Amino acid sequence: MKKLTAAFLVTVMCIGLTACGGQSEEPAESEETDAAAEEQTEEAAPEDKGTLMMATTTSTEDTGLLDYLQPLFKEDTGWDLEWTAVGTGEALAMGESGDVDVVLVHAKSSEEEFVAEGYGVERFPVMYNDFIVVGPSSPIEKTDDINAVFTQIINDQLPFVSRGDDSGTDKKEKGIWEELGLDPATDPNYVESGQGMGATITMADEQQAYCLTDRGTWLKQSQDATLDYQLDIVCEGNDSLLNQYGVIAVNPEKYPEVNNEGANDFIEWICSDEVQKLIGEYGVEEYGQALFTPNAGTDA
Amino acid sequence: MKITDLEKKIGTFRLQIDHLVIESGRIHGIIGPNGCGKTVLLKTLAGIYTPDRGTIDYEGISPREITMLSQRPYLMDTSVYKNLVYPLQVRHMRPEEEKVDALLEKAGLLAQKKQYARSLSSGERQKLSFLRAVIFHPKLVMIDETFSNLDPESEALFMEMIRKIQEEDPITWIIVSHQLEAVRQLCEVIHHMEKGSVVEL
Amino acid sequence: MLEWLKSVVSDPDILSAVRVTFTMAVCSTGIASVLGITFGLMLERFRFPGKKIVIRLNRTLMGSPPVVVGLIVYLLLMRRGPLGPLSLLFTIQGMVIAQTMIITPIICGMIYSYLRRSAPSIREFAVTMGATRWQTTRLIIRELRKEIYFCMVTGFGRSISEVGAVMLVGGNIRGRTRTMTTTISLLKSQGIFTEGVALGILLLLMAFVLQWICDMLQREEMEHENY
Numbered sequence: 001m002k003k004l005t006a007a008f009l010v011t012v013m014c015i016g017l018t019a020c021g022g023q024s025e026e027p028a029e030s031e032e033t034d035a036a037a038e039e040q041t042e043e044a045a046p047e048d049k050g051t052l053m054m055a056t057t058t059s060t061e062d063t064g065l066l067d068y069l070q071p072l073f074k075e076d077t078g079w080d081l082e083w084t085a086v087g088t089g090e091a092l093a094m095g096e097s098g099d100v101d102v103v104l105v106h107a108k109s110s111e112e113e114f115v116a117e118g119y120g121v122e123r124f125p126v127m128y129n130d131f132i133v134v135g136p137s138s139p140i141e142k143t144d145d146i147n148a149v150f151t152q153i154i155n156d157q158l159p160f161v162s163r164g165d166d167s168g169t170d171k172k173e174k175g176i177w178e179e180l181g182l183d184p185a186t187d188p189n190y191v192e193s194g195q196g197m198g199a200t201i202t203m204a205d206e207q208q209a210y211c212l213t214d215r216g217t218w219l220k221q222s223q224d225a226t227l228d229y230q231l232d233i234v235c236e237g238n239d240s241l242l243n244q245y246g247v248i249a250v251n252p253e254k255y256p257e258v259n260n261e262g263a264n265d266f267i268e269w270i271c272s273d274e275v276q277k278l279i280g281e282y283g284v285e286e287y288g289q290a291l292f293t294p295n296a297g298t299d300a
Numbered sequence: 301m302k303i304t305d306l307e308k309k310i311g312t313f314r315l316q317i318d319h320l321v322i323e324s325g326r327i328h329g330i331i332g333p334n335g336c337g338k339t340v341l342l343k344t345l346a347g348i349y350t351p352d353r354g355t356i357d358y359e360g361i362s363p364r365e366i367t368m369l370s371q372r373p374y375l376m377d378t379s380v381y382k383n384l385v386y387p388l389q390v391r392h393m394r395p396e397e398e399k400v401d402a403l404l405e406k407a408g409l410l411a412q413k414k415q416y417a418r419s420l421s422s423g424e425r426q427k428l429s430f431l432r433a434v435i436f437h438p439k440l441v442m443i444d445e446t447f448s449n450l451d452p453e454s455e456a457l458f459m460e461m462i463r464k465i466q467e468e469d470p471i472t473w474i475i476v477s478h479q480l481e482a483v484r485q486l487c488e489v490i491h492h493m494e495k496g497s498v499v500e501l
Numbered sequence: 502m503l504e505w506l507k508s509v510v511s512d513p514d515i516l517s518a519v520r521v522t523f524t525m526a527v528c529s530t531g532i533a534s535v536l537g538i539t540f541g542l543m544l545e546r547f548r549f550p551g552k553k554i555v556i557r558l559n560r561t562l563m564g565s566p567p568v569v570v571g572l573i574v575y576l577l578l579m580r581r582g583p584l585g586p587l588s589l590l591f592t593i594q595g596m597v598i599a600q601t602m603i604i605t606p607i608i609c610g611m612i613y614s615y616l617r618r619s620a621p622s623i624r625e626f627a628v629t630m631g632a633t634r635w636q637t638t639r640l641i642i643r644e645l646r647k648e649i650y651f652c653m654v655t656g657f658g659r660s661i662s663e664v665g666a667v668m669l670v671g672g673n674i675r676g677r678t679r680t681m682t683t684t685i686s687l688l689k690s691q692g693i694f695t696e697g698v699a700l701g702i703l704l705l706l707m708a709f710v711l712q713w714i715c716d717m718l719q720r721e722e723m724e725h726e727n728y
Contacts, residue, residue, distance in 0.1 A: 086690055093692025164675055166691040191591075192675035194687040195668070203672050206580050206590055227581060348625050364631035374626035377644050390632045436631070 047078055052262035054083040055094040056104040057168055058196045059129070060245075061085035063216035063291050068282055069275070077269055079262045087167035087196075095119055095248070098255030102263040106168040106245045120248035121260075124267055125300040127279050127292040128244045131172055133235035134201065134218060135210030144237040149210075150176055157187050159209035163200050164192025172243065173212045197221075205229045214243055216283070216291035223287060244300045245292075247271075271296035301361070301440070301472065306354035308344050315340045315496045317354070324359065324439075325470035327462065329487030331480060337496040338476045342368055342442045345474070358440075361472075364391070365439040369446050373429030375417040380409060380428060383417045387436040403431050407457065423454055430458060434465065442474045459486055509699040514675065515684065519703070522680040525593055525667070526660035529600035534653050536601070537608025542638065544609070545616040559613070562606035567599075571666030574599040578670065591672040596680075599666040604656040611655065615648040616641070654715050658708055 060066050061083070070081045084094070088105045095103045096119045104126065105111060114120045133140075133149055139156065140149055153160050162184065163170040177184050184190045189209070193200045197217040204211040208230070215236070222229050235241075247270060249263035269275055276294035283291035301322040308315040315337045322328055330338050343349045345356065346368040358366075367387070376383050384404070385395040404410040407427045412420065420428060426446055433441055450458065459482075465471060477483045483490065492499050509515060544555065576582050578590040578598070589595040623644050627637040642649070664682040671678030673687060681700050688697040 087692075090690050090692035165687055191672075191677065194673040194675060194679060194683065199672075203591065208580075343625075346629055348628050366629075367631070368629040370625070370629070374622055376640075377647075387630045390630055390636055433629075 048080075049078040049262065050080065050259070052079045052081050052102065052259055052266055053100045054081060054102045054104060054266070055091035055100040056083050056085055057088050057091060057106060058085045058198070059106070059169075059214050059217050060104060062196075062198055063220050063283070065216070065279070065282055065292065069270075069278070072275070072278070073266065073269060077262075077265045079265060081266070087165050088171070089166040092119075095250045098250060098258055100250060101259040102247065102249050102266055104245060104247045106243050107171050108244055108246065110171070111246045111248060115248060118254060119251055121251050123246045123248045124271055124296065125298055126245045126247050126270055126296055127276075127294045128242050128300065129214050129216050129292045130236065131169070131212055131241040131243055132215050132218060132233050133210055133212055134229075134231045135204065135234050136208050136230070137232045137234065140210065140234045142232070142234050144235065146176060146235050146238045146241060147180055149235045150180055150182065153190075153210060154182050154184065154187050157189055159189035159207050160184065160187065160191070161200050161204040161207060161209045161211045162190065162192045163197065164194050165196075167197075168243070169197060169212060169214060176212075176240075201229070201231070205231050210234065219283065219287045219289070219291060244295075301359050302355075302357040303345075304355050304357075306344065306356065307352050308340060308349055309352055310340055310349070313337065313340065313496065315344065317341065317498055320491070320498050322472060322474065323489065324361075324472045325466075326488045327466070327473040327475065327486055329483035329490040330474060330476045330493055331478070331483060331490065332493035336493040338493055339371070339444055340496075341493070342444050342474065342476060345440075346442060361439045366442075367433045367436075367438045367440070368442040369429055369433050369444060371445045373425060373446075375420075375425060375428070378417060379413070380404075380415050380417050380420070381413050383428060384432050384435060387432060391436060393436070400435075403435065406461075407431055423451055426450060427454060427457070430461075434461070437469075438471065440472045440474070442476075444476050445478070455482060462486065505695075506699060506702075509696055510703070512696075514679075515681075515696070515700065515703075517676050518679050518681045518684045518700070521593060521678060522661050522682075525596050525600060525680065526657050528593075528597045529604055529660050530653055530657045532597070533601045533604035533608050533656055534649075537605045537652070537656075538612055538642070538649065540605070540609040541612030541616060542641070544613050545620055556613070559606050559610050563610045565603070565606070566665070567603050567663050568665030568669065570602050571599050571669035574602065574666065575669050590670065591674055591678055593671070593678060596667050596671040596678060599670045600660050600663065603663065603666060604659055607659065608652045608656050611652045612645075612649065615645055619645065650715050654711055657711060661704065661707065 056066070062085075066081075066083055066085075073079060073081050083104075084091075084100070086094070088107045088110060091100075091103050091105050092107075092110055092114050094100045095114060096117075103114075103120070111120070111123050115123050133146065135158075139158070140152055143149060152158070162173055191207075191209075193203050195203075197213055198221050200211055201213055201218065201221050202225075203209070218233070222231075247267050249260060249267060250258045252258055252260040270279075276296050279292050279294045280290055283289065301324060303317050303320040303322070305319075306315065306317040313335075330341070332338055340349065344351055346366055347363050348368075376386060381400070384400065388395050401410060401413075404413055407430075409424060409427060409431075412424065417425075417428065430443075430446065446458075462473065463486075473487075475483060475487060544552070544559075574595065575590065577584045578587070578595050579585055580590070589598065620641055623641050624637060627640050632640060661680075662682060664686055667673075667678070667680050668683050668686065671680065671683070673679050673683040679687070681704055685697045685700050688694070688700070
């Protein structure tokens with residue numbers, strides 16, 4: 001009933017508008033225009049549904065992806081997407097306390113745990129980007145062997161800035177050390193910034209140190225920075241450096257007040273072929289390469 | 301002490317003293333209506349104000365031998381004793397305990413020696429500041445209206461102390477007061493002031 | 502509760518944050534007090550052209566957002582900045598510089614307003630007592646010691662509670678420039694609230710102890726001064 005009323009109102013408005021504009025133009029076409037406008041408007045501006053609150057990682061905001069997707073999402077579904085960009089740890093904590101409706105993060109094992117503990121409904125893979133190591137081009141020469149780079153950093157006691165904030169990137173970095181059986185604390189030049197990716201890259205540039213970052217943040221930061229970074233990519237292209245993003249709706253059985261309808265709409269929308277294609281194209285124009293690779297529907 | 305052509309402007313007020321002689325070793329009184337410039341004159345003589353024009357010939361009295369008792373004396377944020385010996389401290393002089401005690405005794409302040417100075421009553425404050433002004437044997441003491449707020453007993457005490465000092469080693473006093481009676485009793489020379497100038501009657 | 506507080510207090514990261522916070526706050530309050538009191542005294546004592554502008558500037562700086570000061574200091578100290586060769590960015594010294602720039606105008610402004618109120622009468626008194634210029638200045642400082650303590654405690658309080666500038670200039674480096682406030686900020690970003698709250702309580706406790714010490718000092722001095 002509501003929908004019908006809305007459609008009716010929209011139609012009336014369209015007729016009115018066209019009528020006003022039509023007077024000076026050709027009245028003969030007005031009937032056709034009416035019909036077209038009616039159709040278009042119903043598709044372009046569905047009823048305003050309210051707000052969907054998302055917790056996500058800093059990388060999705062820093063790269064500008066969310067700013068790009070938000071108006072499209074509103075247009076397609078009528079939901080106002082709002083988000084808070086924090087570390088993966090905090091984003092999941094916000095989901096655990098029912099403060100948000102949906103989370104978009106990148107730390108697969110933590111995400112699976114989040115679902116297993118009943119806080120999330122189900123995890124859907126969305127896209128990935130990759131991690132790279134940036135730093136001065138000497139003494140480390142560019143390679144795709146992440147293990148060699150990390151080993152050299154410890155052996156030669158090279159400066160390295162870690163985020164140390166329990167974020168997805170931080171977890172990734174800690175995982176690499178662990179896999180290699182290395183303890184970064186033995187390097188006196190290894191420091192933890194406890195800050196976001198952008199601040200950490202800036203610090204690495206200041207200290208002429210190495211750091212692990214996601215490619216998207218690096219591309220955007222190095223393009224936007226007032227002073228050019230004196231850092232290069234010293235390691236990229238290794239499969240183990242892929243950074244998978246997942247989206248999870250917060251469980252309405254646990255928190256009945258969450259906007260589950262909006263969360264499901266968002267998941268369905270972001271995993272749709274159309275939006276996946278948009279994600280794959282995002283950044284190509286500005287940075288010469290895509291910042292994210294879509295992979296919804298896979299088991300990543 | 302000779303004052304010639306002295307001029308000092310404070311806001312719209314103008315002090316103008318063409319000629320005034322203060323004989324040393326005597327007690328001078330200055331009387332006059334409110335706002336006639338008595339305080340400005342004293343502050344100028346004390347070196348608080350610098351004159352705009354004119355000369356003051358102190359005739360050998362150095363600035364450090366001059367002191368002045370304000371209408372509302374300033375008491376330091378410390379004990380009675382420390383307040384009393386401050387002028388000695390400034391001159392790097394060691395206070396002699398017996399003399400200090402005797403002085404306090406005479407003024408009836410010995411019991412309050414260690415007390416916080418700002419907790420004294422207004423009469424006691426006046427007495428303390430009087431003692432503090434004379435403890436370092438100045439050559440010129442100026443008293444601004446202090447007598448106006450005193451009870452008869454303290455007034456008598458002040459007069460007695462001034463007389464005693466004059467008997468032993470006369471110094472110069474300039475006393476400003478409304479209380480004609482007190483001034484007449486004590487002062488040897490009396491000047492009248494009106495509208496910023498000294499007038500002869 | 503007590504066990505929990507104990508475990509928090511014995512955590513090396515937290516101990517280090519407390520140490521960094523204190524080193525920074527003590528140094529910056531010390532330097533800012535010397536500078537602020539000197540400037541305040543000079544501002545009250547001397548007349549010079551442009552004095553009104555200086556006072557207005559000082560008032561503006563009193564309320565300047567710490568993060569802006571942090572940014573300026575960052576730009577000065579960065580590798581490619583004018584003071585880059587000193588390598589002070591991301592060090593406690595760098596944080597002290599930023600904090601000093603934040604606190605000095607506060608102390609100077611507070612002292613100046615106290616002085617304007619009470620220095621003229623103290624100065625008149627000092628003249629009648631025959632005090633020299635230097636003795637007069639010392640007397641003014643002594644007479645205003647309670648106000649000076651208060652300014653210093655205010656400065657110290659500002660220093661331990663500030664986040665923006667120390668985050669920018671210090672870089673929140675674990676074990677080196679991570680203060681109590683930036684630790685709280687980091688813990689929050691990790692979604693860990695218990696330790697953050699514990700640190701917050703610790704900070705409040707410090708403010709309380711500080712206030713109390715200040716009170717004690719004043720009282721003791723009073724008793725001491727009685728003779």
